[in-house]
Amino acid sequence: PCTLGGYPSYALNISSVAQIQLAVNFARHSRIRLVIKNTGHDFNGRSAGAGALAVWTHHLKDIRVIEKYASPSSSYSGRAVKIGAGVQAFELYEAGKKHGFTAVGGEGKTVGIAGGYVAGGGHSPLSSIYGLAADQVLAFEIVLADGRFVTAREGENEELFWALRGGGGATYGVVTSVTFRVYPVMRATAVQFSFASNSTGGGVSTEAFWGGVRAYFDYFIPNTEAGTYSYFSIAGTQPGEFVFNMLPFFAPNMTEVETAELLRPWLDDLEGLGIGVDPVYFPADNFHDAWDAGFPLEAVGGSAAKTGARLFPRKNWEDEGTLNATFDAIRYPIEGGGMFLGFNIAAPGRGGFPDNAVNPAWRDTVLHAIAVIILPDPSPEAIAVQSEKLTMDWLQRWRDVSPGAGAYMSEADVTEPDVQQSFYGDSKYPRLYALKKKLDPYGLFYAPTAVGSEDWYVTDQIEWLPTQNGRLCRV
Ligand SMILES: Cc1cc2nc3c(=O)[nH]c(=O)nc-3n(C[C@H](O)[C@H](O)[C@H](O)COP(=O)(O)OP(=O)(O)OC[C@H]3O[C@@H](n4cnc5c(N)ncnc54)[C@H](O)[C@@H]3O)c2cc1C
Structure with a gap:
């Protein structure tokens, strides 16, 4: 028979603040689980919950x-x-x-x-x-x-x-x-290109492919200092062959010529390795048009993959040996059949940043990295094996080369070992938890890995395969 799984039993299509207040008061008095759902994009089931009442905010569009x-x-x-x-x-x-x-x-x-x-x-x-x-x-x-x-x-x-x-x-x-x-209108340029190895077909060798990717890592610090952001993927195409996709490289405030100039040293490196690329530029006189042309419309949902992530610290780029070790750790899951998504980004902003609860690891990174493990066999036991492999093998290697760093909570691993340190930072978690206790002593708001989630558990779980399909109970 079909079941709802982790979906809430009832959802309120919210159109006013008063309706939310009613839902909150009703759930608190009745002691039923409450879920807040906006787009439902969350990777880790944080907007799901079996048997819950959902507050669906999607239509609050002002x-x-x-x-x-x-x-x-x-x-x-x-x-x-x-x-x-x-x-x-x-x-x-x-x-x-x-x-x-x-x-x-x-x-x-x-x-x-x-x-x-x-x-x-x-x-x-x-x-x-x-x-x-x-x-x-x-x-x-x-x-x-x-x-x-x-x-x-x-x-x-x-x-x-x-x-x-x-x-x-x-x-x-x-x-x-x-x-x-908000900020004034700015021009921007997005760029897309890709390259792949084809060693069996006499094209780019696997060694040259990885050399080309490694060469890119040398530009991570200067590229973020130039204000740019990139979103790229690396994956296998067939055993021993790989493809790199720049999904795009995004250059705020830059013309096409300036962007090409910034990319030139790396593209020259690629040429030196015998890798030809054919960049397509999307310049625009406003952010929206460059963003719209350059970024993909990503698919949402599906249960055939699990993700984990790491905010690799900038200091890993300041020493050749550490950078090579970092690169090897990143290569490992890709060579093991996983997919890699990378964001070359620096997040302090140029004018500094305000004191807020953002994970301190964000302030110190030049690479937000995501590893994706594919789950071809849908049986829970098979998924659990792959899930553990992602967390304890692939991502452990990432943690080993970046001790004390963290991960971006919204695109990270739901079974990350030390969430409080990794998603929030040891310096901030106690303060967040104290406020949680003060403002929500009832535990009305819960989500897996959220502040205070350690006080709750979901029944009927399989190790390494957390779901929101069971009952939510106090520890
Ligand atoms: C296609 C796609 C693209 C993405 N792009 C980016 C990106 O460019 N940059 C980036 O940083 N991340 C990105 N993400 C990750 C994204 O930030 C997370 O998935 C995030 O949790 C989505 O928030 P949401 O409110 O849209 O989703 P939901 O799944 O609805 O909610 C996520 C969490 O926030 C809570 N929540 C939602 N609304 C409220 C509210 N009004 N008040 C309090 N809590 C609330 C929910 O209860 C849940 O715990 C992307 C994800 C997807 C699937």
Whole structure:
């Protein structure tokens, strides 16, 4: 028979704050599980929960430009945009094009901006110049676990304001709107190209292929210092053969000529290795058009893969031996049949960053790396074997070459061994947990790996295969 699995039993299609308050009060009084769902994009089931009541924020689509926002302490005055909890990246960027502003949001076209994305930090094609999405927030409006509707910003609920910027979603309440600072219109250029090995067919040898990828790593620091962001993948095509896809390289504030100039040293290296590439440039006089042309529309959902991630620290690039060890650790899962997704990014932003709950590992990285293990056999036992392999073999090698670093909570491994250190940072977790206890003593908001999740467990689990299909119980 069909079952709902980890999906909630009922979902409320929310159109007002009052409806959220009713749902929160009802769930708290009735002691039923409450789930907040925005796009449902979460990789790790954080917007799922069997038997739950879901608050579905998708239709909170208001976008309002504020011409003169002034923060209480005058730390910011200028243009801002206030968006409802359901606004997605493409909607925010379309509004930016229409009203003449540039906003820091995701590369993913359909990702929700005001929910799990910004709560987790949120990386952006503009992060190497402006920082993370969480760094742009001026104010949140939120329904708390006790049903109160409050604002969190400078001078008002400041501890909550700190925590909501990086401390993760589904923890302190249901965010109903976020106000972001915005930037002037900027030109940008996106570039796509790919290269592959074809050693059996007499083309690029496997050695030359890896040499070409390794050469790229030498430009990670200068490229982020130039303000760029790249999104690339590496995967096997057949045994012993690989393909690299630049999905794109994204250069804010740069023309096509300037972008080509920045890429030239690496493209020359590739040519020297006998690897020909044919870059396609998408220059535009505004962010939206370059982003829209350059980034793929990614598929969402599916149960045929598991992901894990690491924010590799910049210091690994400062010593040849450590960089080679890092590169070998990254190669290992790809040669073992996995897929690799990389983001060359620096996230302090050029003007520094505010004090917020963002994972400290974000401030120190030049590579947000994702490993994907494919799960061809759908039996739970077979999935558990692959899941353990990803966590304890592939990703352990990544952890071994980056001790003390972390992982981006929203694209990481649901079975990561030390989530508190890795997703939040040891220096920040106790503060986040104390606020959780204060604002949500009921434990109304729960999500796997979220702050306070260690106080709960889900029944009927198979080791290495956590699901949200069971009952949620207090430890
Ligand atoms: C196609 C795709 C593209 C992506 N692109 C990017 C990218 O460019 N940059 C990046 O950093 N990440 C990206 N991600 C990862 C993304 O940030 C996470 O999946 C994130 O959790 C999505 O948040 P959501 O609110 O859209 O999704 P959901 O799955 O609906 O929610 C995620 C979590 O946030 C909670 N939540 C949602 N709304 C609220 C709210 N209003 N108040 C409180 N909690 C809430 C949910 O309960 C859940 O725990 C992408 C993911 C996908 C699938």
